[in-house]
Amino acid sequence: MNAAAVSGKTGSRAGLALAAPGKAGDRVFRLLTWLMAMVVLVLLALVGWTLCKGSALSLSKFGWHFFVHSNWDPVNGDYGAFWFIYCTFVSSCLALLIALPLSLGTAVYLTELAPGWVRQPAMSMIEMLAAIPSVVLGVWGIFVLVPWLREGPYPLLVKHFGFLPVLRGPTTGFCILSAAIIIAIMILPIITSIAREVFRAVPDSQREAAFALGATRWEVTRLAVLRYSVRGLFGAAMLGLGRALGETMAVTMVIGNSDKISTFLLAPGNTLASKMAAEYGETPLGLHLSALFELGLMLLLVTVATNILARLLIGAMGARQPTGTGAP
Amino acid sequence: MNHWYHRWRKLKSSGVSGLCLLCALAVMTPLALVFFHLLKAGASSLDLAFLTQLPTPPAEPGGGMANAIVGSATLLGLAGLVGIPVGVLGGIYLSEFGARRRNWAVRFAADILNGTPSIVWGIVVYALVVGYSAYAAGLALGFMMIPLIIRATEEMMALVPNSYREAAFALGIPHWRIVLNIVLKTAGKGIITGILLAAARVTGETAPLLFTAFGNDLWNRNLSQPIEALPLKIFNYALSPYDDRHRQAWAGALVLIIFVLALNIGVRVMTRGRAPRLAR
Amino acid sequence: MTKGIQLPALKSAPSAPAAIPPAAPAPAGGSAATFDVRQLNVWFGSHQVLRGVSLEIRPKAVTAIIGPSGCGKSTFLRVLNRMHDLVPGARVEGRITLFGEDLYARDVDATLVRRRVGMVFQKSNPFPTMSVAENVTVGLRLNGMREKGLIQERMERSLRMAALWEEVKDRLNANALSLSGGQQQRLCIARALAIEPEVLLMDEPASALDPLATAKIEELILQLKQDYTIVIVTHNMQQAARISGQTAFFYLGELVEFDQTIRIFTHPRQKQTEDYVTGRFG
Numbered sequence: 047m048n049a050a051a052v053s054g055k056t057g058s059r060a061g062l063a064l065a066a067p068g069k070a071g072d073r074v075f076r077l078l079t080w081l082m083a084m085v086v087l088v089l090l091a092l093v094g095w096t097l098c099k100g101s102a103l104s105l106s107k108f109g110w111h112f113f114v115h116s117n118w119d120p121v122n123g124d125y126g127a128f129w130f131i132y133c134t135f136v137s138s139c140l141a142l143l144i145a146l147p148l149s150l151g152t153a154v155y156l157t158e159l160a161p162g163w164v165r166q167p168a169m170s171m172i173e174m175l176a177a178i179p180s181v182v183l184g185v186w187g188i189f190v191l192v193p194w195l196r197e198g199p200y201p202l203l204v205k206h207f208g209f210l211p212v213l214r215g216p217t218t219g220f221c222i223l224s225a226a227i228i229i230a231i232m233i234l235p236i237i238t239s240i241a242r243e244v245f246r247a248v249p250d251s252q253r254e255a256a257f258a259l260g261a262t263r264w265e266v267t268r269l270a271v272l273r274y275s276v277r278g279l280f281g282a283a284m285l286g287l288g289r290a291l292g293e294t295m296a297v298t299m300v301i302g303n304s305d306k307i308s309t310f311l312l313a314p315g316n317t318l319a320s321k322m323a324a325e326y327g328e329t330p331l332g333l334h335l336s337a338l339f340e341l342g343l344m345l346l347l348v349t350v351a352t353n354i355l356a357r358l359l360i361g362a363m364g365a366r367q368p369t370g371t372g373a374p
Numbered sequence: 375m376n377h378w379y380h381r382w383r384k385l386k387s388s389g390v391s392g393l394c395l396l397c398a399l400a401v402m403t404p405l406a407l408v409f410f411h412l413l414k415a416g417a418s419s420l421d422l423a424f425l426t427q428l429p430t431p432p433a434e435p436g437g438g439m440a441n442a443i444v445g446s447a448t449l450l451g452l453a454g455l456v457g458i459p460v461g462v463l464g465g466i467y468l469s470e471f472g473a474r475r476r477n478w479a480v481r482f483a484a485d486i487l488n489g490t491p492s493i494v495w496g497i498v499v500y501a502l503v504v505g506y507s508a509y510a511a512g513l514a515l516g517f518m519m520i521p522l523i524i525r526a527t528e529e530m531m532a533l534v535p536n537s538y539r540e541a542a543f544a545l546g547i548p549h550w551r552i553v554l555n556i557v558l559k560t561a562g563k564g565i566i567t568g569i570l571l572a573a574a575r576v577t578g579e580t581a582p583l584l585f586t587a588f589g590n591d592l593w594n595r596n597l598s599q600p601i602e603a604l605p606l607k608i609f610n611y612a613l614s615p616y617d618d619r620h621r622q623a624w625a626g627a628l629v630l631i632i633f634v635l636a637l638n639i640g641v642r643v644m645t646r647g648r649a650p651r652l653a654r
Numbered sequence: 655m656t657k658g659i660q661l662p663a664l665k666s667a668p669s670a671p672a673a674i675p676p677a678a679p680a681p682a683g684g685s686a687a688t689f690d691v692r693q694l695n696v697w698f699g700s701h702q703v704l705r706g707v708s709l710e711i712r713p714k715a716v717t718a719i720i721g722p723s724g725c726g727k728s729t730f731l732r733v734l735n736r737m738h739d740l741v742p743g744a745r746v747e748g749r750i751t752l753f754g755e756d757l758y759a760r761d762v763d764a765t766l767v768r769r770r771v772g773m774v775f776q777k778s779n780p781f782p783t784m785s786v787a788e789n790v791t792v793g794l795r796l797n798g799m800r801e802k803g804l805i806q807e808r809m810e811r812s813l814r815m816a817a818l819w820e821e822v823k824d825r826l827n828a829n830a831l832s833l834s835g836g837q838q839q840r841l842c843i844a845r846a847l848a849i850e851p852e853v854l855l856m857d858e859p860a861s862a863l864d865p866l867a868t869a870k871i872e873e874l875i876l877q878l879k880q881d882y883t884i885v886i887v888t889h890n891m892q893q894a895a896r897i898s899g900q901t902a903f904f905y906l907g908e909l910v911e912f913d914q915t916i917r918i919f920t921h922p923r924q925k926q927t928e929d930y931v932t933g934r935f936g
Contacts, residue, residue: 069763075550079467082460083480086524089517090483093490096498151397159391160398168398170642175405177638179578181605182627185612186408189415189620231404238401262387292491294581295605299612319581322493326584342497346490353489537779541842543740545793545849546769555796559783 100339118305125337133315138290140226145233153241176235184299187228192219217312220302229290237286244278281359288352294319318345416628429591435618442607452512457519465527484521493581506588508601514582519572526568530561567641574637580605688713688883694748703729707909716879718898719887725904727887735771736764772851776858778838780830787826793849816844836867856886903927
């Protein structure tokens with residue numbers, strides 16, 4: 047086929063009637079997208095600034111006292127967050143204590159031990175757990191978990207371990223321990239997911255070398271995989287902790303909403319988040335509102351700190367983060 | 375002795391394997407239990423009346439969560455108005471333009487925002503916007519969507535091979551048209567799934583609504599008034615002293631989880647596992 | 655690759671949907687060069703990739719660029735349509751003119767340059783979300799052409815020029831990726847031709863194709879050279895010998911020899927050239 051005949055060109059180019067590009071389009075578009083990206087930075091600043099400004103009154107009024115003193119009295123205008131800090135800390139740590147071994151075991155199972163066809167479906171199922179909204183888990187917590195705990199495990203616990211000062215009964219079941227359990231359920235997926243990524247990042251050559259030495263499956267895992275992954279696993283735990291600290295709805299529904307100090311795990315309490323949620327329906331003003339903001343500020347700072355720490359630990363491993371979609 | 379020791383090692387290994395299997399089962403049990411109970415307690419209450427009627431006065435049994443369902447849809451729409459344009463365009467910026475350091479700051483901020491407890495979003499918007507309203511709630515949820523969508527969009531755009539950009543440049547097409555008509559179009563499906571996942575996540579949120587939407591037992595016709603939403607209603611009903619309300623809370627929870635999981639599973643099926651990472 | 659793009663300042667755009675000013679009519683087989691390259695140096699960061707390259711590309715002819723891997727042939731090709739503008743850290747120095755106009759002058763819009771100088775890549779890259787027809791016409795549509803009739807006409811014309819029309823005319827709306835590898839590459843050629851460039855740069859266009867498809871591409875190039883200036887980078891010396899009139903041999907970033915193809919392959923002047931074409935290295 048003769049290209050010249052087809053193209054109809056005889057030498058010089060005819061005009062093409064195409065629009066001249068113009069830099070305006072590029073500039074406008076780039077500016078627009080830049081603005082939108084900057085919104086994220088603005089948003090972060092906004093959150094920080096709003097919380098700081100909001101808690102200014104309370105900070106100036108109570109200062110250090112706020113953290114070591116425990117009270118929540120809108121009538122007399124006296125607020126102290128120690129109990130909430132304590133409950134947050136205890137419930138989250140307990141939750142981590144429960145969830146971490148289970149998650150690690152699961153992650154080991156899914157990466158090292160499970161038959162191939164099981165792995166992806168099982169992981170998907172676990173990620174479904176992450177997608178369950180907190181309030182739904184809370185409903186299940188109130189009507190299924192807590193009654194069961196109250197009838198079965200808790201009395202057993204009190205009977206056998208009641209000599210320990212923290213495990214005295216009786217209990218309605220709506221208590222710090224129940225909150226810890228439900229938080230544990232909520233953070234299982236994320237720890238499992240990250241632990242799995244961390245394990246997968248270990249090159250197969252390491253495992254092969256261990257196998258070649260005649261190690262059993264467990265020894266291979268211990269020598270080749272776990273030792274390599276310690277840092278990343280710390281990061282997974284940190285992320286789990288961060289998530290645990292921010293858990294709100296399910297905790298609010300099972301923790302019993304009490305501001306009374308107690309050393310019993312089976313006593314009701316309030317975490318920072320659940321206390322804030324418990325203010326629903328009140329219309330706090332003035333100092334009351336400021337104290338609320340201070341709770342929020344503390345919550346934000348502590349979750350940000352754990353997240354940054356987690357990121358540093360995991361980033362060092364180069365492991366990826368999962369498609370977590372849970373609602374706290 | 376070697377023989378026995380070897381036996382012991384093997385036993386230990388099997389033992390640990392068994393433990394790990396137990397762990398895996400333990401992790402999956404709550405999911406199964408939650409579903410089981412949801413279906414058992416909620417399915418029977420999930421009738422047409424529930425889906426179409428308004429709530430009755432507190433002590434009266436009956437009624438439904440129609441306004442809550444519509445409210446959730448309304449809030450999702452409002453949130454999307456805020457979250458989708460900002461998130462997608464911002465994600466485009468991170469992927470296609472921008473300097474390394476500035477991008478790192480934006481990504482870092484997005485990750486921090488993603489890790490912010492949702493109740494904090496609630497009180498922040500409470501401070502910024504006067505009064506309880508659908509707008510406030512939509513804004514809070516929209517703010518939550520922004521960092522989720524921006525990361526998903528960036529990831530999906532970055533996956534588009536550079537060869538397409540090169541080919542488009544070689545045709546003398548202006549950069550912005552390349553980004554919009556070629557790169558964005560190629561990444562489109564992935565970005566949409568990112569948006570859907572963010573929508574699913576945000577629909578299940580209750581905490582931000584406590585201080586913004588407040589709740590409403592009637593149809594919300596005015597977006598500057600308090601509005602009801604499904605998670606909020608579930609929360610209210612679960613904590614109420616009435617059995618009939620509890621029954622409805624289960625039904626509402628079932629509706630909510632069906633919606634959320636349907637979106638999640640749908641997305642997974644659509645992308646066959648290559649869904650964008652939203653956040654940790 | 656597209657991060658931190660600093661596209662250079664615009665030549666003030668003409669107001670109406672501008673016709674690209676027609677090139678000075680190139681005398682048939684005449685001596686006016688399409689490209690005149692003088693003392694070209696290219697750096698990527700602090701690493702110099704091309705050194706003191708000078709040559710002239712003749713119009714309506716095929717010029718082949720050969721040399722071992724890493725000698726800078728692709729880099730040289732991409733200088734000709736300012737693709738290095740898109741690479742942060744790339745620096746181009748020297749005087750390069752296209753039909754007498756300085757290609758790298760401050761007020762020249764690279765986008766306009768690329769409409770006159772088209773490029774076909776080593777691995778065919780038709781846009782995956784578009785049909786065959788959409789791929790061919792994308793350069794026209796995204797550059798503002800509206801008249802459907804004209805677009806349709808150009809599309810058919812380009813596909814015929816790329817020797818693809820007969821094979822795809824019944825499936826213009828099929829997704830571009832449903833074509834075979836060789837067809838996809840010809841599609842990319844049609845796509846490049848649709849915007850009516852004056853020059854066609856080809857970066858190892860057939861290296862990913864089987865011999866049959868390669869032969870088709872070579873046949874196509876021989877047809878196209880009647881109307882276009884073609885510069886082709888190839889690692890296949892026989893290909894260079896078959897289709898080009900002039901050949902440039904690059905080695906380690908320098909232009910070692912540039913002469914008529916016949917000369918290069920039968921009586922090369924430089925020892926390095928001789929070593930390469932006789933297969934002693936590369």
